[in-house]
Amino acid sequence: MKFVPRTKLIIWVGFIFIPVSVLAAVLPAVTGPGIGLTVGFLAITIVDAAVSRKLLTGIRITLPAVMRLSVGRQSEMTLSIESDAARVKQLRLGLAFPREIHSEKQDLVTRLPEETAHSIVAWPFKALKQGRYIFENCYLETTSRMGFWSLRRTEAARSELRVYPNLFRERKKLSGLFLNRGIGVHALRQVGKGKEFEQLREYLPGDSYEDIHWKATARRGQPITKVYQIERTQQIYVIIDGSRLSVRNSDPQSSKPADRDQPEVDGFTTIMERYAAAALVLGLAADRQADEFGVLAFDDRARKFVRAKSGKAHYNVCRDALHTLQARSVSPDFAELFTFIATKIRRRALLILLTNLDDPVLAESFTANIDVISRRHLVLVNMLKPAAAQPLFSDPSANTVDDIYRKLGHHLQWRHLRETEKHLRRRGVGFCLLENENLCTDIVSQYLTVKRRQVL
Numbered sequence: 001m002k003f004v005p006r007t008k009l010i011i012w013v014g015f016i017f018i019p020v021s022v023l024a025a026v027l028p029a030v031t032g033p034g035i036g037l038t039v040g041f042l043a044i045t046i047v048d049a050a051v052s053r054k055l056l057t058g059i060r061i062t063l064p065a066v067m068r069l070s071v072g073r074q075s076e077m078t079l080s081i082e083s084d085a086a087r088v089k090q091l092r093l094g095l096a097f098p099r100e101i102h103s104e105k106q107d108l109v110t111r112l113p114e115e116t117a118h119s120i121v122a123w124p125f126k127a128l129k130q131g132r133y134i135f136e137n138c139y140l141e142t143t144s145r146m147g148f149w150s151l152r153r154t155e156a157a158r159s160e161l162r163v164y165p166n167l168f169r170e171r172k173k174l175s176g177l178f179l180n181r182g183i184g185v186h187a188l189r190q191v192g193k194g195k196e197f198e199q200l201r202e203y204l205p206g207d208s209y210e211d212i213h214w215k216a217t218a219r220r221g222q223p224i225t226k227v228y229q230i231e232r233t234q235q236i237y238v239i240i241d242g243s244r245l246s247v248r249n250s251d252p253q254s255s256k257p258a259d260r261d262q263p264e265v266d267g268f269t270t271i272m273e274r275y276a277a278a279a280l281v282l283g284l285a286a287d288r289q290a291d292e293f294g295v296l297a298f299d300d301r302a303r304k305f306v307r308a309k310s311g312k313a314h315y316n317v318c319r320d321a322l323h324t325l326q327a328r329s330v331s332p333d334f335a336e337l338f339t340f341i342a343t344k345i346r347r348r349a350l351l352i353l354l355t356n357l358d359d360p361v362l363a364e365s366f367t368a369n370i371d372v373i374s375r376r377h378l379v380l381v382n383m384l385k386p387a388a389a390q391p392l393f394s395d396p397s398a399n400t401v402d403d404i405y406r407k408l409g410h411h412l413q414w415r416h417l418r419e420t421e422k423h424l425r426r427r428g429v430g431f432c433l434l435e436n437e438n439l440c441t442d443i444v445s446q447y448l449t450v451k452r453r454q455v456l
Contacts, residue, residue, distance in 0.1 A: 001053055001056065001151060001152070001153055002151070002152040002153070003049055003144075003149045003150070003151060003152075004149065004150040004151075004152060005148070005149065005150075006143070006144075006147060006148060006149060006150050008147050008148055009045060009148040009149065012041065012148070013041075016037060016038060016041050017038060020034035020035075020037060020038055021034075044146070044148075045146075045148050045149075048144050048145055048146040048147075048148045048149060049144060049148075049149050051144075051145055052144035052145045052146075052149065052151060053151070054087075055087050055088050055142055055144070055151055056088065056140050056142060056151055056153045058083055058084030058087070059081065059082070059083050059084075059088065059091070059140060059155070060081075060082045060083075060155065061079055061080070061081060061082075061093070061138040061140070061155045061157045062079070062080040062082070062157060063077065063078075063079060063080075063135060063138065063157045063158065063159035064077065064078060064159055065158075065159065065160065066159075066160045066162065067159065067160070067161050067162065068162045068164065069127055069161075069162075069163060069164070070127075070163070070164050070165065070166040070167070070168070071127055071128065071129065071130050071163055071164070071165060071166040072126065072127070072128070072166050073126070073127070073166060074124065074125075074126050075124070075125060075126065075127070076122040076123060076124050076125070077095075077122070077123045077125060077159070078120055078121070078122055078123075079093065079108075079120070079121045079122075079123060079138070080118070080119075080120055081110075081112065081118070081119045081120070081121060082117060082118055083112060083117050083119075084117065088112055088142045089111060089112060089114075090109065090110070090111050090112070090142065090143065091109070091110055091111075091112055091140060091141070091142055092107055092108070092109050092140070092141040092142065093107060093108045093109075093110065093121065093123075093138060093139070093140060093141075094106075094107045094108075094138070094139035094140075094141070095123065095135060095138060095139070096135065096136075096137065096139075097125065098133050100127065100128050100129040100131065100133065100163075101125055101126070101127055101128065101133060101161070102125065102126050102127075102128055103123065103124065103125035103126070104124070105123065105124070108121060108123055127161070127163040129163065130163045130164060130165050130273060130276070130323050131163055131323065131324060131326075132160065132161070132162055132163075132323065132324045133160075133161040133163065134158070134159070134160055134161070135157070135158065135159040135160075135161065136156070136157075136158055137154050137155065137156060137157060138154075138155045138157040139152065139153075139154055139155070140152065140153045140154075140155055141153075162320065162323055163323065164280075164319055164323045165273065165276055165277035165280060165322075165323070166277075167277060167280055167281055167284075170277065170278075170281045170440040170441070171281065171284070173440070173441050174281070174285070174440070174441060174444055199227050200213055200216055200224050200225070200226060200227065201224070201225055201227055202222065202223070202224060202225070203222070203223030203224060203225045204225070207225045211225050211226045211227075212224065212225055212226070213225065213226050233290060233291060233292060233310075234291045234292070234349070234350065234451070234456050235291070235292045235294065235308040235345075235347055235348075235349035235350070236282070236286045236291050236292065236293050236294070236308065236349065236350045236352070236447065237293075237294045237295065237296060237308060237345065237349055237350070237351050237352070238278070238279040238282055238283075238293075238294075238295050238296070238352050238354065239295075239296045239297075239298065239337070239341075239351060239352065239353045239354065239355075240272070240275045240276060240279060240295065240296070240297045240298070240322075240325070240354050241272075241275070241298065241299070241332055241353070241354060241355035241356055242272050242297050242298065242299045242303060242325055242326070242327045242328060243298075243299040243300070243327065243328065243330055243331055243332040243356075244327070244328070244329045244330060244331060245271070245356035245358070245359065245362075246270060246271045246272040246275065246327040246356060247270055247271075247272070247327040247329065248270065248271055249269065249270065249271075250269045250270060250271045250273070250274040250384060250436050251269065251436050270327055271327070271356065271384055272325060272326070272327040274384070274436065274439055275354040276322040276323070276325055277440065278354065278439050278440045278443050279295055279318075279322060279354070280318070280319055280322060281440040281443075281444060282352070282440075282443055282444055282447060283295075283315055283318055283319075284315070285444045285447060285448070286310075286447070287310060287311075287312075287315060289448075289451060290310065291310070291451075292308035292309055292310050293308055293309070293310065293314070293315070293318065294306050294307050294308030294309070294318070295318050295321060295322060296340075296341070297321075297322070297325050298332065298333075298336075298337045298340075299327070299328045299330050299332055299333075300328075300330045300331065300332065300333045300336070301333060301336055301337075301340075302336070302337065302340045303325075304321045304322070304325065305340075305344065306318050306321050307344075308349065331362070332355070332362060334362075334365050334366045334369050334370075335365070335369045338369050338370065338372040338373050339372065341372075341373050341377075342372050342373055342376070345377070348376060348377055348378070348456065349377050349378070349456075350377070350378050350380070350447065350450055350456050351373065351377045351378065351379045351380070352380050352382065352443060352446070352447070353379065353380070353381045353382065354382055354383070354443075355381065355382075355383055356383050356384075357381070357383055357417070357420055358383070358386055358389070358413060358416070358417065360416055363416070363420045366381075366420075367420065367423045367424060367427070370424065370427055370429055371427060374427050374428055374429050378450065378455060378456050379428075379429045379430070380429070380430040380431075380432070380446055380450075381424060381429060381430065381431045381432070382431075382432050382434055382439075382442075382443060382446075383432075383433060383434070384433075384434060384435075384436055384439065385433035385434060385435060385436075386413060386417075388409075388410040388413065389410055389413040389414040389417060389433075390410055390411070390414050391411060391414055392407055392408065392410075392411040395407065417433065430446075432446070
């Protein structure tokens with residue numbers, strides 16, 4: 001328990017101690033009564049502290065064990081207050097919110113009801129950045145019996161706050177996929193007859209000779225045809241690059257990082273966070289198409305790996321694995337990554353890599369090792385398009401010599417990415433440069449195109 005003087009005590013000290021000190025210096029005859037008055041006031045304050053020392057003893061605060069919310073969405077934390085005896089009428093509460101959590105109330109003052117020992121208080125707040133945040137303590141304060149002291153105590157109350165990417169805007173762009181109204185991508189027409197073997201049947205006029213099962217035909221003495229069906233359940237993996245290049249801002253032209261006095265959610269969003277949001281949107285799309293979805297995050301080694309499955313519970317597992325991802329200042333090891341994929345993912349799957357290949361050294365390492373997985377899996381490589389990467393004469397605003405050299409650098413970057421795309425396409429790997437605002441939409445479109453054409 002900690003005692004802190006209140007304003008009332010300071011004012012009374014000023015009214016008593018200063019006049020007594022002045023009078024004792026001017027009129028020595030009043031020294032005795034002045035000292036008595038001072039000692040009497042000190043005794044009252046000590047008694048006030050003594051009789052009030054147990055006011056906060058029987059109060060217990062309980063926070064929700066786990067809270068889940070999205071970035072930028074207004075939410076409330078429910079505090080459960082339990083008091084054994086109705087000794088405290090007014091209670092001041094405090095929580096140590098991190099910088100990424102904004103609340104307009106620095107503290108919360110509530111009145112405890114006398115008719116019940118239990119009460120609930122809602123504390124509004126808003127999360128500015130995804131991640132995992134832990135609250136360890138709740139801080140209590142009340143006023144002493146006579147109002148001279150503030151009694152403060154720290155109550156152990158643990159709560160875990162899980163902040164996920166806000167997918168509302170991305171889902172709104174793909175409303176035809178997530179609103180089941182019988183239109184849009186729900187009426188997905190798949191091209192071809194299917195590639196998954198279903199059964200054998202007798203030959204019918206018009207069947208292709210390629211579908212005849214010659215061994216069954218020899219055994220039965222009559223033509224037998226193989227029947228195929230469209231493969232419904234496929235495995236989709238999103239592989240997220242969490243190395244040093246993913247620490248950059250996904251939109252360099254956006255504003256500066258958020259300030260606590262003027263909290264803005266989109267002030268600074270890293271490339272890693274955009275990739276995580278795109279992976280979750282693709283997971284929702286794969287679940288709608290009855291496919292299995294998994295995630296893999298890496299930097300210099302594999303960090304998080306969730307094997308492909310389906311269902312809401314599995315999607316929650318993927319979401320919990322992605323919301324705490326943070327990019328690290330290390331270079332990616334693509335050789336280690338592709339070896340890990342070849343070892344862990346045996347069945348042919350669609351691998352959507354979200355990485356950064358605008359560094360020539362990393363691009364060379366990527367193309368040199370991609371054959372390890374490209375022969376077994378269907379690989380699509382996506383990265384955010386650098387804002388400056390463009391052909392030399394696409395922007396006529398070069399007015400000085402420095403502008404010319406800067407445009408030449410941008411042209412060389414664009415040419416390098418084009419060469420990387422050609423090298424990957426010769427190996428059967430798709431490569432796309434995507435705009436930041438259309439990242440999720442384009443990735444889902446790629447997946448649906450593969451699904452429709454049965455490329456996998």
